[in-house]
Amino acid sequence: MDNATQEKLFAAAIPLFAEKGYAAVSIREIAKAADVNVSSISYYFRGKEGLYHAIIESHIGAISKAISSAEGLPPEERLRHYAKAISEIHTKKPYVIRFVQSELVNPTSAMDKILKKHLFSFYRFLNKAIQDGIDSGIFRDDLDVHHAALSLVGIMNFYFIAKPLFRDFLDTSVEADAAYAEQAVNIYLEGIRRK
Amino acid sequence: MDNATQEKLFAAAIPLFAEKGYAAVSIREIAKAADVNVSSISYYFRGKEGLYHAIIESHIGAISKAISSAEGLPPEERLRHYAKAISEIHTKKPYVIRFVQSELVNPTSAMDKILKKHLFSFYRFLNKAIQDGIDSGIFRDDLDVHHAALSLVGIMNFYFIAKPLFRDFLDTSVEADAAYAEQAVNIYLEGIRRK
DNA sequence: GTCTATATTGCGATAGAC
DNA sequence: GTCTATCGCAATATAGAC
Numbered sequence: 001m002d003n004a005t006q007e008k009l010f011a012a013a014i015p016l017f018a019e020k021g022y023a024a025v026s027i028r029e030i031a032k033a034a035d036v037n038v039s040s041i042s043y044y045f046r047g048k049e050g051l052y053h054a055i056i057e058s059h060i061g062a063i064s065k066a067i068s069s070a071e072g073l074p075p076e077e078r079l080r081h082y083a084k085a086i087s088e089i090h091t092k093k094p095y096v097i098r099f100v101q102s103e104l105v106n107p108t109s110a111m112d113k114i115l116k117k118h119l120f121s122f123y124r125f126l127n128k129a130i131q132d133g134i135d136s137g138i139f140r141d142d143l144d145v146h147h148a149a150l151s152l153v154g155i156m157n158f159y160f161i162a163k164p165l166f167r168d169f170l171d172t173s174v175e176a177d178a179a180y181a182e183q184a185v186n187i188y189l190e191g192i193r194r195k
Numbered sequence: 196m197d198n199a200t201q202e203k204l205f206a207a208a209i210p211l212f213a214e215k216g217y218a219a220v221s222i223r224e225i226a227k228a229a230d231v232n233v234s235s236i237s238y239y240f241r242g243k244e245g246l247y248h249a250i251i252e253s254h255i256g257a258i259s260k261a262i263s264s265a266e267g268l269p270p271e272e273r274l275r276h277y278a279k280a281i282s283e284i285h286t287k288k289p290y291v292i293r294f295v296q297s298e299l300v301n302p303t304s305a306m307d308k309i310l311k312k313h314l315f316s317f318y319r320f321l322n323k324a325i326q327d328g329i330d331s332g333i334f335r336d337d338l339d340v341h342h343a344a345l346s347l348v349g350i351m352n353f354y355f356i357a358k359p360l361f362r363d364f365l366d367t368s369v370e371a372d373a374a375y376a377e378q379a380v381n382i383y384l385e386g387i388r389r390k
Numbered sequence: 391g392t393c394t395a396t397a398t399t400g401c402g403a404t405a406g407a408c
Numbered sequence: 409g410t411c412t413a414t415c416g417c418a419a420t421a422t423a424g425a426c
Contacts, residue, residue, distance in 0.1 A: 021301035024218035027402060037411055042403060098300050104356055105296045106216035116360070123361065146364055147375045150354045151382055158349025159342065161299055165314065169341055180342045187346055187386030221419065232393055237421060400419070
């Protein structure tokens, strides 16, 4: 992306789409926030959907990159690495969780075209880590692996979705986020550990 | 609600709003699905927003009712009761999680007007149960209570959001849902238990 | 209570001037 | 590459006939 107008559009659209959802944002609104002409959205991104897809793509790619570096670690470390990566992603790309959750709850064309394959890949990553942990005797062997994988995703991410609503009750610093992730993964690992 | 047209509108709008989100659904679409005239939405619900608010109200009320019956139980039972209630709610009102999550991620006026007070009340319920458990020595005393409360919500609910996407890998029966809730609450309680 | 017809507004997209 | 102007359409809402 080597054009100033294009970058302004991209940057301005992120919080709008993330906070209101695809359908609730108009291209006029985006153009105004970016302080550029409306028609430049079509010019640079071939329309509203193209702009949205470009944003989704860049955000989900960041997660994929972060997780891939955990391959090869022992099972528990792999899950701890996942937890740490998630927490870091949330500070680096604070809107990523809203895009993913928004597409999970109210899917648009971006789910099938862009997100699905990434999410399946994350799911396989977690399934494998948990299964490896069971096979090597460190996790309980009566676990439903699929369920356990979704439990980890849930425990790691909900805090970051709910944070804005509970901001009066929570410390919203970066350190607090890291502390959340640390406690959450500890609860989870203690809960699935073979005794 | 004592009118057939009104009930048809209400019933038809639930899956539409739940699956696509408030902004992405048009009143024409709802009227068509309900097989009634468009203008009856204004007649019975004073417009699209009124219909949406009526639906949100009925769904969140169901959760409040289910949780309230846990008051007075010992801490761990209170949390198990919460988990069981959540899982039962998901089978009885399969769209409730989508409404709540949709409002958390992309809030509309319903968040401030209807949902917020309920969600704060659930949050207080969980905080108190966890704090009581710490005070009575059954949960670890180094827990961050606020974080632990959000962890429980996350681990209990994400499965029900993700289920449609992962339907090829999961057993989607009612029994499987109950089994999920059981395993999830066990992981969580084992993870926060004082050793 | 239900319908048609319509008022009004805002949407996404683009042609064409500069 | 940026702008204005406008097209065509779909949105919500409602007045008024039945």
